[in-house]
Amino acid sequence: MNMVNLKINNVPCQAPEGSTILEAAHEVGITIPTLCYLKEIKRVNGACRVCVVEVKGAKNLLPACVYPVSEGMEVFTNTKRVQNARKMNLELILSIHNQDCMSCVRNGDCELLRLCKQYGVDKSNAFEGVLPERQDDDSAPHLVKDSSKCIICRRCISTCAENQGVGVINVVERGFNTHIACAFEGKLADSTCIGCGQCITVCPTAALVERDDTEKVWAALDDPTRHVVVQTAPSVRAALGEEFGLPIGTNVQGKMVAALRRLGFDGVFDTDFAADMTIMEEAHEFLERVKNGGKLPLITSCSPGWVKYCETFHPDFIPNLSSCKSPQQMFGALSKTYYAEKMGLDPRNIYCVSVMPCTAKKFEIGRPDQSAAGDGIPDVDVAITTRELARMIHRSGLRFLDLPDEDFDPAMGQATGAGHIFGATGGVMEAALRTAVETLTGEKVEPVEFTQVRGTDAIKKAEYQVAGLTLRVCVVSGTANAGKVLEMVRRGEKQYDMIEVMACPGGCVNGGGQPIQPAPVRNFTDIRALRAKALYDQDEASVLRRSHENPLVQQVYAEFLGEPGSEKAHHILHTSYAPRPRLF
Structure with missing residues:
Protein backbone atom coordinates (compact mmCIF):
# COMPACT_ATOMS: atom_id res chain seq x y z
CA MET A 1 0.00 0.00 0.00
CA ASN A 2 1.46 3.32 -1.09
CA MET A 3 1.46 6.06 1.56
CA VAL A 4 1.35 9.81 1.02
CA ASN A 5 2.81 12.45 3.31
CA LEU A 6 0.69 15.38 4.38
CA LYS A 7 0.09 17.76 7.25
CA ILE A 8 -3.15 18.13 9.19
CA ASN A 9 -3.29 21.19 11.43
CA ASN A 10 0.50 21.54 10.98
CA VAL A 11 1.14 18.00 12.25
CA PRO A 12 3.02 15.74 9.76
CA CYS A 13 1.28 12.42 9.09
CA GLN A 14 0.82 9.70 6.51
CA ALA A 15 -2.28 8.22 4.91
CA PRO A 16 -2.90 5.48 2.34
CA GLU A 17 -3.03 6.70 -1.23
CA GLY A 18 -6.65 7.09 -2.30
CA SER A 19 -7.99 7.69 1.19
CA THR A 20 -9.97 10.81 1.96
CA ILE A 21 -9.12 13.76 4.18
CA LEU A 22 -11.83 12.57 6.55
CA GLU A 23 -10.17 9.17 6.93
CA ALA A 24 -6.69 10.66 7.31
CA ALA A 25 -7.88 13.05 10.00
CA HIS A 26 -9.51 10.21 11.94
CA GLU A 27 -6.20 8.36 12.07
CA VAL A 28 -4.57 11.30 13.85
CA GLY A 29 -7.38 11.72 16.38
CA ILE A 30 -9.49 14.37 14.62
CA THR A 31 -13.20 13.88 14.02
CA ILE A 32 -14.53 15.90 11.10
CA PRO A 33 -18.34 16.27 11.29
CA THR A 34 -20.58 14.78 8.61
CA LEU A 35 -24.30 14.53 7.94
CA CYS A 36 -24.58 12.95 4.49
CA TYR A 37 -21.51 10.70 4.47
CA LEU A 38 -21.48 7.08 5.66
CA LYS A 39 -18.63 4.76 4.79
CA GLU A 40 -21.00 1.85 4.11
CA ILE A 41 -22.76 3.85 1.39
CA LYS A 42 -20.99 4.03 -1.94
CA ARG A 43 -23.01 6.86 -3.45
CA VAL A 44 -21.40 9.76 -1.58
CA ASN A 45 -21.57 13.30 -2.92
CA GLY A 46 -20.59 15.59 -0.02
CA ALA A 47 -23.94 17.36 -0.36
CA CYS A 48 -24.35 18.62 3.21
CA ARG A 49 -21.03 20.52 3.21
CA VAL A 50 -20.73 20.15 6.99
CA CYS A 51 -17.38 18.38 6.57
CA VAL A 52 -15.61 21.22 4.74
CA VAL A 53 -11.93 21.87 5.51
CA GLU A 54 -9.32 24.36 4.36
CA VAL A 55 -6.52 23.11 2.12
CA LYS A 56 -3.51 25.28 1.47
CA GLY A 57 -3.54 26.53 -2.10
CA ALA A 58 -7.21 25.82 -2.69
CA LYS A 59 -9.49 28.81 -3.23
CA ASN A 60 -12.62 27.16 -1.84
CA LEU A 61 -13.24 24.99 1.17
CA LEU A 62 -13.24 21.30 0.26
CA PRO A 63 -15.51 18.44 1.41
CA ALA A 64 -13.33 16.13 3.51
CA CYS A 65 -15.57 13.09 3.03
CA VAL A 66 -14.88 12.78 -0.71
CA TYR A 67 -11.67 14.73 -1.33
CA PRO A 68 -8.60 12.45 -1.58
CA VAL A 69 -5.30 13.15 0.14
CA SER A 70 -2.24 13.94 -1.96
CA GLU A 71 1.50 14.22 -1.43
CA GLY A 72 2.47 17.39 0.42
CA MET A 73 -1.11 18.44 1.12
CA GLU A 74 -1.64 20.79 4.07
CA VAL A 75 -5.09 20.53 5.67
CA PHE A 76 -6.67 22.73 8.34
CA THR A 77 -9.80 21.38 10.03
CA ASN A 78 -10.60 23.99 12.66
CA THR A 79 -9.79 27.44 11.34
CA LYS A 80 -12.25 30.27 11.92
CA ARG A 81 -13.23 30.14 8.26
CA VAL A 82 -13.98 26.42 8.51
CA GLN A 83 -15.96 26.79 11.74
CA ASN A 84 -18.00 29.67 10.36
CA ALA A 85 -18.78 27.73 7.19
CA ARG A 86 -19.91 24.67 9.11
CA LYS A 87 -22.04 26.78 11.42
CA MET A 88 -23.68 28.59 8.51
CA ASN A 89 -24.42 25.32 6.72
CA LEU A 90 -26.04 23.96 9.88
CA GLU A 91 -28.09 27.17 10.23
CA LEU A 92 -29.31 26.80 6.65
CA ILE A 93 -30.30 23.19 7.27
CA LEU A 94 -32.03 24.15 10.52
CA SER A 95 -33.99 26.94 8.81
CA ILE A 96 -36.27 24.38 7.10
CA HIS A 97 -36.20 21.79 9.87
CA ASN A 98 -39.01 21.09 12.33
CA GLN A 99 -37.45 21.96 15.68
CA ASP A 100 -39.78 20.20 18.13
CA CYS A 101 -36.72 18.64 19.71
CA MET A 102 -38.23 18.33 23.21
CA SER A 103 -40.70 15.64 22.14
CA CYS A 104 -38.63 14.12 19.34
CA VAL A 105 -37.85 10.41 19.67
CA LEU A 113 -28.88 18.38 17.16
CA ARG A 114 -25.48 17.20 18.34
CA LEU A 115 -23.68 19.28 15.70
CA CYS A 116 -25.85 22.33 16.34
CA LYS A 117 -24.85 22.18 20.00
CA GLN A 118 -21.21 21.69 19.05
CA TYR A 119 -21.17 24.76 16.81
CA GLY A 120 -23.41 27.00 18.90
CA VAL A 121 -26.38 27.03 16.55
CA GLU A 210 -39.98 2.86 13.63
CA ARG A 211 -43.69 2.82 14.41
CA ASP A 212 -43.84 2.97 18.20
CA ASP A 213 -46.03 0.16 19.55
CA THR A 214 -45.07 0.49 23.20
CA GLU A 215 -48.48 1.88 24.18
CA LYS A 216 -50.01 -1.44 23.12
CA VAL A 217 -47.61 -3.21 25.46
CA TRP A 218 -48.32 -0.86 28.35
CA ALA A 219 -52.06 -1.38 27.84
CA ALA A 220 -51.67 -5.18 27.88
CA LEU A 221 -49.55 -5.07 31.03
CA ASP A 222 -52.27 -2.97 32.68
CA ASP A 223 -55.04 -5.42 31.71
CA PRO A 224 -55.69 -7.95 34.53
CA THR A 225 -57.40 -10.33 32.10
CA ARG A 226 -54.23 -10.70 30.03
CA HIS A 227 -51.42 -13.18 30.65
CA VAL A 228 -48.60 -11.20 29.04
CA VAL A 229 -45.46 -13.03 27.95
CA VAL A 230 -42.38 -11.57 26.28
CA GLN A 231 -39.67 -13.09 24.13
CA THR A 232 -36.33 -11.47 23.28
CA ALA A 233 -34.27 -12.21 20.17
CA PRO A 234 -30.56 -13.06 20.52
CA SER A 235 -29.34 -9.78 19.02
CA VAL A 236 -31.24 -7.65 21.52
CA ARG A 237 -29.01 -8.67 24.43
CA ALA A 238 -25.93 -7.78 22.35
CA ALA A 239 -27.08 -4.20 21.68
CA LEU A 240 -29.54 -3.04 24.35
CA GLY A 241 -26.70 -1.94 26.64
CA GLU A 242 -25.70 0.75 24.13
CA GLU A 243 -28.90 2.60 25.04
CA PHE A 244 -27.59 2.85 28.60
CA GLY A 245 -24.03 3.92 27.83
CA LEU A 246 -22.35 0.51 27.75
CA PRO A 247 -19.71 -0.36 25.11
CA ILE A 248 -20.87 -1.78 21.80
CA GLY A 249 -21.11 -5.57 22.02
CA THR A 250 -21.83 -5.80 25.76
CA ASN A 251 -24.09 -8.77 26.51
CA VAL A 252 -26.76 -7.56 28.94
CA GLN A 253 -28.98 -10.64 28.97
CA GLY A 254 -29.24 -10.85 32.77
CA LYS A 255 -30.14 -7.18 33.30
CA MET A 256 -32.53 -7.27 30.35
CA VAL A 257 -34.42 -10.19 31.90
CA ALA A 258 -34.52 -8.39 35.26
CA ALA A 259 -35.88 -5.24 33.61
CA LEU A 260 -38.59 -7.14 31.73
CA ARG A 261 -39.68 -8.90 34.91
CA ARG A 262 -39.94 -5.55 36.69
CA LEU A 263 -41.96 -4.09 33.84
CA GLY A 264 -44.64 -6.61 34.81
CA PHE A 265 -44.51 -9.43 32.27
CA ASP A 266 -46.02 -12.71 33.48
CA GLY A 267 -43.45 -14.75 31.59
CA VAL A 268 -39.98 -13.66 30.41
CA PHE A 269 -38.72 -16.04 27.76
CA ASP A 270 -35.93 -16.46 25.22
CA THR A 271 -36.53 -16.47 21.46
CA ASP A 272 -33.32 -18.55 21.30
CA PHE A 273 -35.42 -21.51 22.48
CA ALA A 274 -37.56 -21.05 19.37
CA ALA A 275 -34.36 -20.71 17.32
CA ASP A 276 -33.45 -24.22 18.48
CA MET A 277 -36.94 -25.36 17.47
CA THR A 278 -36.43 -23.73 14.08
CA ILE A 279 -33.23 -25.71 13.56
CA MET A 280 -34.96 -28.98 14.43
CA GLU A 281 -37.61 -28.33 11.80
CA GLU A 282 -35.33 -26.73 9.22
CA ALA A 283 -32.62 -29.38 9.47
CA HIS A 284 -35.28 -32.07 9.11
CA GLU A 285 -36.74 -30.27 6.10
CA PHE A 286 -33.29 -29.90 4.53
CA LEU A 287 -32.39 -33.58 4.98
CA GLU A 288 -35.76 -34.65 3.59
CA ARG A 289 -35.15 -32.59 0.46
CA VAL A 290 -31.61 -33.96 0.08
CA LYS A 291 -32.71 -37.59 0.51
CA ASN A 292 -35.90 -37.41 -1.55
CA GLY A 293 -34.90 -35.11 -4.38
CA GLY A 294 -36.73 -32.08 -3.06
CA LYS A 295 -36.31 -28.51 -4.23
CA LEU A 296 -32.76 -27.28 -3.66
CA PRO A 297 -31.16 -25.09 -2.61
CA LEU A 298 -33.18 -24.81 0.57
CA ILE A 299 -33.21 -21.13 1.51
CA THR A 300 -33.74 -20.00 5.10
CA SER A 301 -36.90 -18.12 6.08
CA CYS A 302 -35.97 -16.55 9.43
CA SER A 303 -35.70 -13.00 8.10
CA PRO A 304 -39.11 -11.48 7.17
CA GLY A 305 -37.49 -8.68 5.20
CA TRP A 306 -35.72 -11.26 3.07
CA VAL A 307 -38.89 -13.33 2.66
CA LYS A 308 -40.83 -10.29 1.43
CA TYR A 309 -37.95 -9.40 -0.89
CA CYS A 310 -38.04 -12.92 -2.34
CA GLU A 311 -41.82 -12.85 -2.78
CA THR A 312 -41.57 -9.48 -4.53
CA PHE A 313 -38.40 -9.58 -6.63
CA HIS A 314 -37.63 -13.29 -7.06
CA PRO A 315 -40.94 -15.18 -6.77
CA ASP A 316 -39.56 -18.11 -8.78
CA PHE A 317 -37.48 -18.97 -5.69
CA ILE A 318 -40.50 -19.21 -3.37
CA PRO A 319 -40.49 -23.05 -3.64
CA ASN A 320 -36.90 -22.96 -2.33
CA LEU A 321 -37.87 -21.12 0.84
CA SER A 322 -38.00 -23.20 4.00
CA SER A 323 -41.60 -23.51 5.13
CA CYS A 324 -40.47 -22.99 8.73
CA LYS A 325 -41.86 -19.98 10.50
CA SER A 326 -39.28 -17.58 11.89
CA PRO A 327 -38.20 -18.07 15.52
CA GLN A 328 -40.40 -15.12 16.52
CA GLN A 329 -43.46 -16.74 15.01
CA MET A 330 -42.57 -20.24 16.22
CA PHE A 331 -42.31 -18.91 19.75
CA GLY A 332 -45.67 -17.17 19.46
CA ALA A 333 -47.27 -20.29 18.02
CA LEU A 334 -45.95 -22.46 20.86
CA SER A 335 -46.90 -19.88 23.49
CA LYS A 336 -50.54 -20.15 22.43
CA THR A 337 -50.59 -23.92 21.95
CA TYR A 338 -48.01 -25.84 23.99
CA TYR A 339 -47.56 -23.23 26.74
CA ALA A 340 -51.30 -22.48 26.93
CA GLU A 341 -52.07 -26.17 27.33
CA LYS A 342 -49.34 -26.71 29.90
CA MET A 343 -50.40 -23.69 31.98
CA GLY A 344 -54.14 -24.26 31.57
CA LEU A 345 -54.63 -20.89 29.86
CA ASP A 346 -57.04 -19.82 27.14
CA PRO A 347 -54.90 -18.78 24.11
CA ARG A 348 -57.21 -15.78 23.68
CA ASN A 349 -55.99 -14.44 27.02
CA ILE A 350 -52.30 -14.84 26.24
CA TYR A 351 -50.73 -11.66 24.89
CA CYS A 352 -47.39 -12.38 23.24
CA VAL A 353 -44.89 -9.53 22.95
CA SER A 354 -41.64 -9.92 21.03
CA VAL A 355 -38.57 -7.71 21.38
CA MET A 356 -36.70 -7.79 18.11
CA PRO A 357 -33.72 -6.11 16.42
CA CYS A 358 -35.87 -5.96 13.30
CA THR A 359 -38.58 -3.58 12.10
CA ALA A 360 -39.80 -6.13 9.54
CA LYS A 361 -41.04 -8.21 12.47
CA LYS A 362 -43.81 -5.62 12.87
CA PHE A 363 -44.94 -6.55 9.38
CA GLU A 364 -44.42 -10.28 9.89
CA ILE A 365 -46.89 -10.61 12.76
CA GLY A 366 -49.67 -9.64 10.36
CA ARG A 367 -48.72 -12.06 7.58
CA PRO A 368 -51.29 -14.67 6.53
CA ASP A 369 -50.93 -18.20 7.91
CA GLN A 370 -49.59 -17.07 11.28
CA SER A 371 -52.30 -18.36 13.62
CA ALA A 372 -51.39 -21.76 15.04
CA ALA A 373 -54.11 -21.56 17.70
CA GLY A 374 -56.77 -20.87 15.09
CA ASP A 375 -59.86 -18.64 15.33
CA GLY A 376 -57.82 -15.71 14.08
CA ILE A 377 -55.62 -15.66 17.18
CA PRO A 378 -52.26 -14.21 16.05
CA ASP A 379 -49.11 -16.11 16.97
CA VAL A 380 -47.55 -12.81 18.13
CA ASP A 381 -49.64 -9.82 19.20
CA VAL A 382 -47.07 -7.05 19.00
CA ALA A 383 -43.41 -6.71 18.05
CA ILE A 384 -41.26 -3.91 19.44
CA THR A 385 -37.66 -3.04 18.64
CA THR A 386 -34.61 -2.90 20.88
CA ARG A 387 -34.98 0.89 20.85
CA GLU A 388 -38.62 0.69 21.97
CA LEU A 389 -37.72 -1.61 24.85
CA ALA A 390 -35.06 0.87 25.95
CA ARG A 391 -37.66 3.64 25.97
CA MET A 392 -39.96 1.51 28.12
CA ILE A 393 -37.16 0.88 30.59
CA HIS A 394 -36.32 4.59 30.73
CA ARG A 395 -39.97 5.52 31.23
CA SER A 396 -40.39 3.00 34.04
CA GLY A 397 -37.58 4.62 36.04
CA LEU A 398 -35.57 1.42 36.26
CA ARG A 399 -31.86 1.97 36.84
CA PHE A 400 -30.81 -0.55 34.25
CA LEU A 401 -27.12 -0.67 35.15
CA ASP A 402 -27.95 -1.32 38.81
CA LEU A 403 -30.26 -4.28 38.12
CA PRO A 404 -29.13 -7.78 39.13
CA ASP A 405 -28.55 -10.45 36.50
CA GLU A 406 -31.51 -12.82 36.34
CA ASP A 407 -32.38 -15.90 34.27
CA PHE A 408 -35.21 -16.43 31.80
CA ASP A 409 -38.26 -18.27 33.07
CA PRO A 410 -37.73 -21.99 32.44
CA ALA A 411 -41.02 -22.84 30.69
CA MET A 412 -39.78 -21.48 27.33
CA GLY A 413 -36.46 -19.95 28.25
CA GLN A 414 -33.83 -22.65 27.78
CA ALA A 415 -31.58 -22.39 24.72
CA THR A 416 -28.32 -23.76 23.36
CA GLY A 417 -25.34 -21.98 21.91
CA ALA A 418 -26.71 -22.74 18.46
CA GLY A 419 -29.77 -20.65 19.24
CA HIS A 420 -27.67 -17.78 20.56
CA ILE A 421 -25.73 -17.28 17.31
CA PHE A 422 -28.87 -16.88 15.16
CA GLY A 423 -28.44 -13.10 15.27
CA ALA A 424 -25.16 -13.03 13.35
CA THR A 425 -24.86 -13.60 9.64
CA GLY A 426 -23.88 -17.25 9.24
CA GLY A 427 -25.34 -18.17 12.62
CA VAL A 428 -28.44 -19.90 11.26
CA MET A 429 -26.33 -21.87 8.79
CA GLU A 430 -23.85 -22.94 11.46
CA ALA A 431 -26.63 -23.97 13.84
CA ALA A 432 -28.30 -25.98 11.07
CA LEU A 433 -25.01 -27.66 10.13
CA ARG A 434 -24.35 -28.68 13.73
CA THR A 435 -27.60 -30.66 13.76
CA ALA A 436 -27.76 -31.79 10.12
CA VAL A 437 -24.20 -33.17 10.04
CA GLU A 438 -24.63 -35.11 13.26
CA THR A 439 -27.97 -36.47 12.03
CA LEU A 440 -26.38 -37.65 8.79
CA THR A 441 -23.30 -39.21 10.41
CA GLY A 442 -24.93 -40.45 13.59
CA GLU A 443 -21.86 -39.22 15.44
CA LYS A 444 -21.01 -36.22 17.58
CA VAL A 445 -18.89 -33.84 15.54
CA GLU A 446 -15.96 -32.05 17.15
CA PRO A 447 -15.10 -29.25 17.02
CA VAL A 448 -18.64 -27.94 16.95
CA GLU A 449 -17.75 -24.68 15.18
CA PHE A 450 -18.18 -24.22 11.42
CA THR A 451 -15.92 -21.19 11.14
CA GLN A 452 -16.06 -20.98 7.34
CA VAL A 453 -19.53 -19.43 7.51
CA ARG A 454 -18.60 -16.88 10.18
CA GLY A 455 -17.61 -13.25 9.72
CA THR A 456 -19.27 -10.13 8.37
CA ASP A 457 -18.44 -10.64 4.68
CA ALA A 458 -21.49 -10.07 2.51
CA ILE A 459 -21.23 -13.46 0.77
CA LYS A 460 -19.57 -16.58 2.21
CA LYS A 461 -19.32 -20.06 0.67
CA ALA A 462 -18.23 -23.44 2.00
CA GLU A 463 -18.30 -27.15 1.16
CA TYR A 464 -18.43 -30.07 3.59
CA GLN A 465 -17.98 -33.77 2.94
CA VAL A 466 -20.55 -35.54 5.11
CA ALA A 467 -21.54 -39.24 5.01
CA GLY A 468 -20.63 -39.54 1.35
CA LEU A 469 -22.39 -36.31 0.43
CA THR A 470 -20.96 -32.94 -0.58
CA LEU A 471 -22.92 -30.20 1.14
CA ARG A 472 -22.48 -26.87 -0.64
CA VAL A 473 -23.64 -23.89 1.39
CA CYS A 474 -23.78 -20.13 0.97
CA VAL A 475 -24.38 -17.36 3.49
CA VAL A 476 -25.45 -13.90 2.33
CA SER A 477 -26.58 -10.73 4.11
CA GLY A 478 -28.13 -7.63 2.62
CA THR A 479 -30.90 -8.22 0.11
CA ALA A 480 -28.95 -6.60 -2.75
CA ASN A 481 -26.32 -9.30 -2.24
CA ALA A 482 -29.05 -11.93 -2.01
CA GLY A 483 -30.27 -10.81 -5.41
CA LYS A 484 -26.78 -11.29 -6.85
CA VAL A 485 -26.52 -14.82 -5.44
CA LEU A 486 -29.97 -15.78 -6.74
CA GLU A 487 -29.07 -14.51 -10.21
CA MET A 488 -25.95 -16.70 -10.22
CA VAL A 489 -27.99 -19.71 -9.12
CA ARG A 490 -30.66 -18.96 -11.73
CA ARG A 491 -28.04 -18.81 -14.50
CA GLY A 492 -26.44 -22.05 -13.32
CA GLU A 493 -23.17 -20.34 -12.42
CA LYS A 494 -23.39 -21.47 -8.79
CA GLN A 495 -24.88 -24.58 -7.22
CA TYR A 496 -25.75 -24.75 -3.55
CA ASP A 497 -27.67 -27.13 -1.35
CA MET A 498 -28.55 -24.56 1.29
CA ILE A 499 -28.46 -20.76 1.40
CA GLU A 500 -28.85 -18.58 4.47
CA VAL A 501 -30.15 -15.08 3.76
CA MET A 502 -30.51 -12.22 6.21
CA ALA A 503 -32.03 -9.00 4.96
CA CYS A 504 -29.77 -6.68 6.96
CA PRO A 505 -26.04 -6.41 6.18
CA GLY A 506 -24.20 -8.34 8.89
CA GLY A 507 -27.38 -10.04 10.07
CA CYS A 508 -29.85 -9.26 12.83
CA VAL A 509 -27.16 -7.67 15.00
CA ASN A 510 -27.35 -4.82 12.48
CA GLY A 511 -31.13 -4.88 12.24
CA GLY A 512 -33.31 -1.86 11.57
CA GLY A 513 -34.54 -1.84 15.17
CA GLN A 514 -31.16 -1.79 16.88
CA PRO A 515 -29.64 1.20 18.74
CA ILE A 516 -28.58 3.92 16.31
CA GLN A 517 -24.92 4.87 16.26
CA PRO A 518 -23.80 8.22 14.76
CA ALA A 519 -21.68 8.55 11.64
CA PRO A 520 -18.31 8.96 13.43
CA VAL A 521 -18.89 5.57 15.09
CA ARG A 522 -20.38 3.81 12.05
CA ASN A 523 -17.57 5.01 9.80
CA PHE A 524 -14.70 3.74 11.90
CA THR A 525 -16.07 0.95 14.13
CA ASP A 526 -17.13 -2.53 13.03
CA ILE A 527 -20.38 -2.49 14.98
CA ARG A 528 -21.61 -5.72 13.40
CA ALA A 529 -18.53 -7.68 14.42
CA LEU A 530 -18.62 -6.38 18.01
CA ARG A 531 -22.27 -7.30 18.49
CA ALA A 532 -21.79 -10.67 16.80
CA LYS A 533 -18.85 -11.43 19.07
CA ALA A 534 -21.15 -11.13 22.09
CA LEU A 535 -23.30 -13.91 20.64
CA TYR A 536 -20.38 -16.16 19.70
CA ASP A 537 -18.90 -15.67 23.17
CA GLN A 538 -22.20 -16.75 24.71
CA ASP A 539 -22.25 -19.79 22.45
CA GLU A 540 -18.70 -20.72 23.43
CA ALA A 541 -19.58 -20.42 27.12
CA SER A 542 -22.65 -22.63 26.76
CA VAL A 543 -22.66 -26.20 28.02
CA LEU A 544 -25.10 -27.25 25.29
CA ARG A 545 -24.18 -26.00 21.82
CA ARG A 546 -26.36 -28.06 19.48
CA SER A 547 -30.08 -27.43 19.07
CA HIS A 548 -30.98 -31.12 19.29
CA GLU A 549 -29.32 -31.27 22.72
CA ASN A 550 -31.79 -28.78 24.21
CA PRO A 551 -33.76 -30.75 26.86
CA LEU A 552 -36.69 -28.33 26.60
CA VAL A 553 -36.86 -28.88 22.85
CA GLN A 554 -36.78 -32.63 23.41
CA GLN A 555 -39.57 -32.26 25.99
CA VAL A 556 -41.80 -30.27 23.62
CA TYR A 557 -41.46 -32.94 20.94
CA ALA A 558 -41.99 -35.79 23.42
CA GLU A 559 -45.04 -34.23 25.11
CA PHE A 560 -46.65 -32.24 22.33
CA LEU A 561 -45.34 -32.29 18.77
CA GLY A 562 -44.22 -35.89 18.31
CA GLU A 563 -41.17 -35.48 16.12
CA PRO A 564 -39.64 -32.91 13.74
CA GLY A 565 -41.69 -32.68 10.58
CA SER A 566 -44.74 -34.36 12.09
CA GLU A 567 -48.21 -33.32 10.97
CA LYS A 568 -48.75 -31.42 14.22
CA ALA A 569 -45.35 -29.75 14.02
CA HIS A 570 -46.07 -28.73 10.46
CA HIS A 571 -49.43 -27.23 11.40
CA ILE A 572 -48.02 -25.19 14.27
CA LEU A 573 -44.46 -24.35 13.18
CA HIS A 574 -44.65 -23.97 9.40
CA THR A 575 -46.18 -21.41 7.05
CA SER A 576 -46.66 -20.52 3.38
CA TYR A 577 -45.66 -17.80 0.92
CA ALA A 578 -47.08 -16.12 -2.16
CA PRO A 579 -45.79 -13.84 -4.94
CA ARG A 580 -46.28 -10.10 -4.41
CA PRO A 581 -46.96 -7.55 -7.15
CA ARG A 582 -44.18 -5.10 -7.97
CA LEU A 583 -45.93 -1.75 -8.03
CA PHE A 584 -43.24 0.86 -7.38
Missing part, protein backbone atom coordinates in the same frame (compact mmCIF):
# COMPACT_ATOMS: atom_id res chain seq x y z
CA ARG A 106 -34.29 11.06 18.51
CA ASN A 107 -33.56 13.68 21.17
CA GLY A 108 -30.30 12.45 22.63
CA ASP A 109 -29.02 10.69 19.51
CA CYS A 110 -29.88 13.16 16.75
CA GLU A 111 -26.79 13.92 14.68
CA LEU A 112 -28.11 17.30 13.59
CA ASP A 122 -29.77 27.93 18.01
CA LYS A 123 -33.01 29.60 16.95
CA SER A 124 -31.74 33.07 17.83
CA ASN A 125 -28.94 33.04 15.26
CA ALA A 126 -30.36 30.72 12.59
CA PHE A 127 -31.71 31.91 9.25
CA GLU A 128 -35.44 32.48 9.13
CA GLY A 129 -37.01 29.91 6.89
CA VAL A 130 -40.39 28.54 5.90
CA LEU A 131 -41.11 24.88 6.43
CA PRO A 132 -41.92 23.35 3.04
CA GLU A 133 -45.24 21.54 2.77
CA ARG A 134 -44.31 17.89 2.55
CA GLN A 135 -46.22 14.64 2.74
CA ASP A 136 -45.83 12.51 5.86
CA ASP A 137 -46.40 8.78 5.64
CA ASP A 138 -47.57 6.49 8.42
CA SER A 139 -49.17 3.89 6.18
CA ALA A 140 -46.65 1.09 6.79
CA PRO A 141 -46.83 -1.16 9.88
CA HIS A 142 -43.15 -0.71 10.66
CA LEU A 143 -42.12 2.86 9.80
CA VAL A 144 -43.26 6.47 10.05
CA LYS A 145 -41.87 9.16 7.72
CA ASP A 146 -41.88 12.75 8.99
CA SER A 147 -40.73 14.89 6.10
CA SER A 148 -40.56 18.03 8.23
CA LYS A 149 -37.46 16.59 9.89
CA CYS A 150 -35.74 15.47 6.68
CA ILE A 151 -32.51 17.26 5.77
CA ILE A 152 -32.25 15.69 2.27
CA CYS A 153 -28.95 13.99 3.13
CA ARG A 154 -29.90 11.07 0.84
CA ARG A 155 -28.48 8.40 3.14
CA CYS A 156 -31.81 6.55 3.11
CA ILE A 157 -31.98 6.60 -0.68
CA SER A 158 -28.50 5.13 -1.08
CA THR A 159 -29.01 2.48 1.59
CA CYS A 160 -32.33 1.33 0.14
CA ALA A 161 -31.04 1.22 -3.43
CA GLU A 162 -27.46 0.02 -2.98
CA ASN A 163 -27.29 -2.11 0.17
CA GLN A 164 -30.79 -3.52 -0.06
CA GLY A 165 -31.43 -3.49 -3.81
CA VAL A 166 -34.99 -2.23 -3.32
CA GLY A 167 -34.94 1.49 -4.14
CA VAL A 168 -38.47 2.51 -3.14
CA ILE A 169 -37.56 6.13 -2.31
CA ASN A 170 -35.77 8.88 -4.18
CA VAL A 171 -35.43 12.64 -4.52
CA VAL A 172 -38.62 14.23 -5.81
CA GLU A 173 -38.94 17.75 -7.31
CA ARG A 174 -36.22 20.42 -7.23
CA GLY A 175 -35.07 23.51 -5.36
CA PHE A 176 -37.04 24.51 -2.28
CA ASN A 177 -39.59 21.77 -2.97
CA THR A 178 -37.03 18.95 -2.99
CA HIS A 179 -38.07 16.05 -0.78
CA ILE A 180 -37.74 12.29 -0.41
CA ALA A 181 -40.70 10.16 -1.46
CA CYS A 182 -41.87 7.04 -3.24
CA ALA A 183 -42.56 7.19 -6.95
CA PHE A 184 -45.69 9.16 -7.86
CA GLU A 185 -45.89 10.28 -4.19
CA GLY A 186 -47.18 6.81 -3.37
CA LYS A 187 -47.53 5.39 0.13
CA LEU A 188 -44.85 3.13 1.60
CA ALA A 189 -47.50 0.53 2.39
CA ASP A 190 -48.27 0.27 -1.32
CA SER A 191 -44.63 0.14 -2.43
CA THR A 192 -42.14 -2.71 -2.64
CA CYS A 193 -40.60 -1.69 0.72
CA ILE A 194 -39.48 -4.88 2.49
CA GLY A 195 -39.62 -3.39 5.99
CA CYS A 196 -35.95 -3.92 6.84
CA GLY A 197 -35.59 -0.49 8.49
CA GLN A 198 -32.04 0.09 7.28
CA CYS A 199 -33.15 3.56 6.18
CA ILE A 200 -34.03 4.31 9.82
CA THR A 201 -30.62 3.34 11.15
CA VAL A 202 -28.78 5.66 8.75
CA CYS A 203 -31.14 8.65 9.11
CA PRO A 204 -29.31 11.38 11.08
CA THR A 205 -32.57 12.89 12.39
CA ALA A 206 -36.08 11.59 13.08
CA ALA A 207 -37.33 11.87 9.52
CA LEU A 208 -37.60 8.08 9.55
CA VAL A 209 -38.46 6.21 12.74
